[in-house]
Amino acid sequence: MTERSRKRLFAVSGTVLFGLFSYAALNLPAWGDYRGPYGNFISNLAVYERHATDTVNAINYDYRGFDTLGEEFILFTAVVGVMMLLRRERGTRTKPLSQSGKLQDQPTLGVAVRATNIPAMILTIIFGFYIGLHGQLTPGGGFQAGVILASALFFIYLAENTDAFQRLTSHTAVEVIESVGAGAYALIGLAPLCFGLPLLTNALPLGKTGDIFSSGNIALISATVGVEVTAAFLLVMYTYLQEIITGEIPDD
Amino acid sequence: MHQLFQHLPYFVAAWLFCCGLYGLITSRDLVHSVMCLAVLQSSTYVLLLAIGFRKGGAAPIFADWLSPGQLTVDPVVQALMLTDVVVEAVVVALLLAMVVKAHEKAGCTSPDDLRTMRQ
Secondary structure: OOHHHHHHHHHHHHHHHHHHHHHHHHOOOOOEEOOOHHHHHHHHHHHHHHOOOEHHHHHHHHHOHHHHHHHHHHHHHHHHHHHHHOOOOOOOOEOOOOOOOHHHHOOOOOHHHHHHHHHHHHHHHHHHHHHHHOOOOOOOOHHHHHHHHHHHHHHHHHHOOHHHHHHHOOHHHHHHHHHHHHHHHHHHHHHHHHOOOOOOOOOOOOOOOOOOOOOOHHHHHHHHHHHHHHHHHHHHHHHHHHHHHHOEOOOO | OHHHHHOHHHHHHHHHHHHHHHHHHOOOOHHHHHHHHHHHHHHHHHHHHHHHOEOOOEOOEOEOOEOEOEOEOOHHHHHHHHHHHHHHHHHHHHHHHHHHHHHHHHOOOOHHHHHHHHO
16 A cells, blocks of 8 residues: 555545544533542542552552553563563674674763762662652552662663663563562462452551551552562663664664 | 533544554654554543543542542542553553564564565
8 A cells, every 4th residue: 555545544534533533522521520430439438448548549559459460460571572572593693792882882971970870860769769658648659669760770871881781780680570579469469369358458457547658558569569660661771772782783 | 612622632632643643654664653653542641631530620649638528530540541651651662672673684664665575
């Protein structure tokens, strides 16, 4: 199909889609006039039932905990997929290390930049822990904390070079940490089954509302998710950097 | 017209969706395609947040100034959106890895050239 015929097809089907969508959307309740009952139920119950003030996280890690377990394994599988796709196959020509641009990779950054990077990294790590540990109280939680913590380690890559980043994020260790993070969530979910309770039943004391050690399982699951997401992002970054440095040479 | 403005966020979502779709079908580079897919998916964020919004509703974070029972926006769709964001991020990572592999095998990243090479 040529580009012109593709565009023509898009124009036709896009118009039809837009017409149908407009018909559907105009029959929805007006914006700001939402009538679904579940949001109200959970908003009213989460603080009493789970002692969690951030309702969104109460839903994610408790009321919809089973879905989040699935979501976490989507993350896990996708990272495994990235690593499998970019693995070295035997007998392929790869870029030689001397040419791979250790020279290109060498930073020309000034001392000032490298000196500011360390405090920036420490601040980011502290911020990541803060976001992760307060997930049940304020906006935040495991997923967000994981991304922040992983980006803290990218400061090393920015200030130094790929070599330093790869030395610091030992591949095996990160892989183990990722698996532990994913497995811990599954175990927390499965453990209540041994006592004849439903999956993901809250086992920990709920604590005082507004306290950092409150809301039982939510805080714990959020922490395991944080560990998993940090490791997952580091693994993806590691794999891509490995690809840039010693990637395969494309066949001409 | 008044009714259109009452449903404006839904049309913003549809517009974003169509922008992503248009980019996807006219794409000349696989990396560009992946980014278009990300744009296309971001329409679901707008749609989900628009559905859960309530006039005068506060964010569903309870504190001293907001006690349970007061009007909040719907937290369920917000939780769904969080799932959406995470899944999009990893799907983009996976697709980009496929693009790298396609470039290694074919030496190009244009969808049209990839097709002619197979023939």
